[in-house]
Amino acid sequence: MKIPVVDFSPWYNTQDDSSRRRVARELVEACQKVGFVYIVNHSLSELLLDKTFDWMRCLFDLSDEEKMRAPHPEGWAVHRGYSWPGLEKVSQVMSTGDDEEIRMKLREVPDVKEIYDIGSEQNTDQPNQWIPDETLPGFRDFMVQFYSECHKLGNEILRALAVGLNLQDELYLTEKHSGYNNQLRLLHYLPVPAEELEQERTARCPAHTDWSSMTMLFQDDCGGLEVEDISRPGTFVPATPLKNAIVMNIGDLLQMWSNDRLRSTNHRVGLPQLSDRFQGSNRMTRERFSIPYFMGPDPDSIIECIPSCMSEENPAKYPPTTQAEYNKMRASMMY
Template sequence: MASTSESMIPVVDFAKWTSGGSSRLQIAQDIVAACKKVGFVYIVNHPVPDHLVDEAFLWSRLFFDLPQEDKLKAPHPEGWAVHRGYSWPGLEKVSQAISTTNDQERAQQLREVPDIKESYDIGSDQNSSQPNQWIPDEVLPGFRDFMLRFYWECFVAGGEILRALAIGLELEDENYLLEKHSGHNNQLRLLNYPPVPAETLENDRAARCPAHTDWSSITLLFQDDCGGLEVQDVASPGKFVPATPIKNAIVMNVGDLLQRWSNDHLRSTSHRVTLPPLSDRFEGEQRMTRRRFSIPYFLAPDPDSVIACIPSCMGADEPAKYEPITQAGYNQMRASMQY
């Protein structure tokens, strides 16, 4: 297992995962070690073909380049219960501070700093409680078919990573985590961060995506070469380090639900999107930021799955910290402040 020199996020080569034996065990142990220490890991040579990752970014650009009236033909429904469709800049405010503060005045101040990004959320077409909001096929022919294909390709990769986590956690059944994930409760998100004057971000008049943790089991993130993703330095609270882009790598991170599931053995680490780290990422006299694209894929257990402490993460001297809860119950508990 290696680390990038700048971010110190470990890099795990998944190429030998299918070969079995000691290589498979070592990969599993390396991923779990990263999830315990940092909560983030780069995974290279993963099961999602590089050409599909490239094509996903192409389709994402084509979608966000559509006229606004076309994107609004698939609007995100009101409220938090259904997380699908197009969210225009300023609709969503992601902030850990908002969801944890009891100070309503402070929460309102945070909400007044808009997140300058737009997104499009996709799920399984077989999830009746989270129905997809598709733009008409004639607006962008081929978009729907590709995105559903990419959605399930990401689940294949995510399933293998869940198996690796189970092995690294010394569970007897490598499907212990995966069996609670049918794939129908996952979420594929396309993200576009438009160019903005760097000064508006530096002076907190706008944000890209403030510091937060994810709610899910794990997140798989594909990012372009722009930069801007930062991960909290677990050794220095309040300090963030860049998650420098690696071409076609998955940036995998632990979500809050898996942290709870693992009795806090695995770490759900705060992260944010802000200014890219290099001055040459800015353009013109206004120091405009480059346009940034990223594609996260959130893996979540099925809604009726009961999430109780993983057996290998507790014992006589370490009882379970959390009561069992269904995924739906946990999601409801966390979701009310999102929109």
């Protein structure tokens, strides 16, 4: 399996409808066959992305005491601020109500990463937890602007997917994604002895699907992201870093919306694939930085089958739900 590459630049040519539709078809085809796609020639500049990674490194270079001035709130309901290594455990397990034993079992193999989560400044249900300005001057202003730029690009991708799915209304999906419920995540995978990962005593990010509509990922040159081959379940292939490309993948909600036409594919972060992935005689892995931006519909949005994705021969496979209901089932197992 190879992850397709789609040149997004023709989508911005509003005078050439055939080119826009070709981009839309290529996106949908990639999301049907793989669930992942590299998007190149998008609207985010190389300079902006480089600055974002610089800011992220400055953040994670702070002392533990300074980072803990914006801690992730206790519990799962508010998904903001700084999460120290071991706090979060990514899994594919959903809440069933009596989960304490399951949570303890999952955490026998901790995830070795630290995280900083940012949302919309207008989202009072999920208030941001900011590092004080005197600790990291300019960080908040920059990240608020970057959040907005990612939302604009995400909406263009959602519009293209709507066209590729033959929806009459190109804005069908974007109207459900106001930006209120998106999430910008800064991720730092700490150096760890390779043997710890190989023997599964620790993990970076275990196999899972995303519980958003879609994800746009920016990654450094370290490598380690792997995508499950749909034709060979249990087999994972590298999503090798491609400079300035977005790795876009479908989340659970768009798979439900599209009646399984678009695929929310398992993926994980493991050992880097590159030749310089280890450092020193004790085979310490390189640190890795990545930035996923999750496009989430507004909490009360109804997730139900898109009309063009069902028929008498192919009825809706999922009962209607809301983003808030699905989010609770997934998020409550993570913290």
